[in-house]
Amino acid sequence: MTLTFAASARSGAPPGPSARHRRSRPGLRRTLTGWAFAGPATLVVVGLSLFPAVWAFFISRTKWNGIAEPQDIGWSNYERLAQDPDLAAAAQHTLVLTALFVPGSIVLGLLLAIALNQRIRLIGFYRTCIFVPYVASAAATGILAGYVFNPQFGAANEALRRVGLPAQQFLENPRQALVVVVVVALWGEVGFTSVVYLAALQDVPKELIEAATVDGAGRWRVLRSVTLPQLRPVTLFATVWQTITALQLFDLIYTTTRGGPMNSTQTVVYYVYELAFQTRRLGYGAAVAYLLFAVTLLLTALAIWRGRRSGEEAF
Known part of the structure; x- marks a missing residue:
């Protein structure tokens, strides 16, 4: 053989x-x-993900309180979405939170990454300090923020009093609560974008930077014309990731404001929680959850399509 x-x-x-x-x-x-x-x-x-998602779709076509026998009502829950003023308000709050959180996390993360990319003493300690809030529990972060921004004895108002500024209501003021939530979310999430940008900065070819420096470009020109274009795929990835994070932000709101005051911080995710677990409208809550899933999927697909069309392969 x-x-x-x-x-x-x-x-x-x-x-x-x-x-x-x-x-x-x-x-x-x-x-x-x-x-x-x-x-x-x-x-x-x-x-834990695929099976519950499929089951939630069938629940979204029913009227069910979790105890009695579910009643099949077809697409009625989805038809009510466009006529729900509470959902419209929650969507508006989610949009504002996303519009403030995503650019803020990108800009702050990039600036911190540039600072942490310098060769200075104790740089490992500084990098660890920036990343620690990200690995900490979001629930613990929210509880801590509740003490820091307490109008009566919080550290934030104490700092304002020491510099001669009037005390603020922060999480108890409908006009300030959402902004404070964004600030707390940035404190907890900016470590992620900082680490991602830091890794990308260390992968930028040194030959390009040296060539630009030899040609007479200053630090700002090198950053704007050489470094930032190399970071576009990372920026696209961080934007998509932080957008999903903002759309799904729940635990921080739950531990700080519970959607208040006067529903000023009620996002779509928290509205789904109230529908399903407080008012026991599981069918309609599942329909709202699927709407949020569709919007998140659409935004992600558009970002990936736009990135690939421009040659920025981030995924």
Whole structure:
């Protein structure tokens, strides 16, 4: 058989079935080994995300309080979405929060990354301090913010009094509460964009920077004409990620304002929580959740399409 296989190889004829079977065994073994490691995690992801998502879609077509028998009402819940003033207000608050949070996290993250990219003493300590708020629990961050911005004994008002400025109501003022939530969210999330930009800055080819410097470009010109164009894919990724974060922000609002005062910080996600777990309107809450999912998916797809069209492969 060995002579036959050698003769087939010399003559250019394809190997027989037995030879191909022996060759495919290592590949099959590697595939099975990979699935042995990835299979349990895949089942967990499918069980905790895909199955509940499909089940929520069927719930969105019913009128159900979680106890009695659900009543199939077709697409009535989705038809009510355009006529719900509370949903419109929650969508407006979510839009304002996203419009303030996403650019703020991008700009602050980039500035901090540039500062942390310098060669100074204790730079590792500074980088750790910037990233610690991101890994901390958002619920713990919200509870801490409640003490810091307390109108009576909070540290924020104490600092204002020391510089001669009047005390503010912060989270108890309908005009200030959403802005304070954005500030707290930035404090907790800016570490992520800082680390992402820091890694991207260290990957910028030094030859480009040195060539621009030799040509007489200053630091600002190098940053604007060399560094920032190299960071466009990272900026696209960070924008999409932070947009999703803003649209799904819940735990911080739950631990600070509970959607108040006067529903001024009630976002779409928190509105879904109130519908499903406080008023027990599970069907309509699932419909609102699917609307939010569709908007998030559309925005992400548009950002990816725009990035690929302009040559910025971020995903």
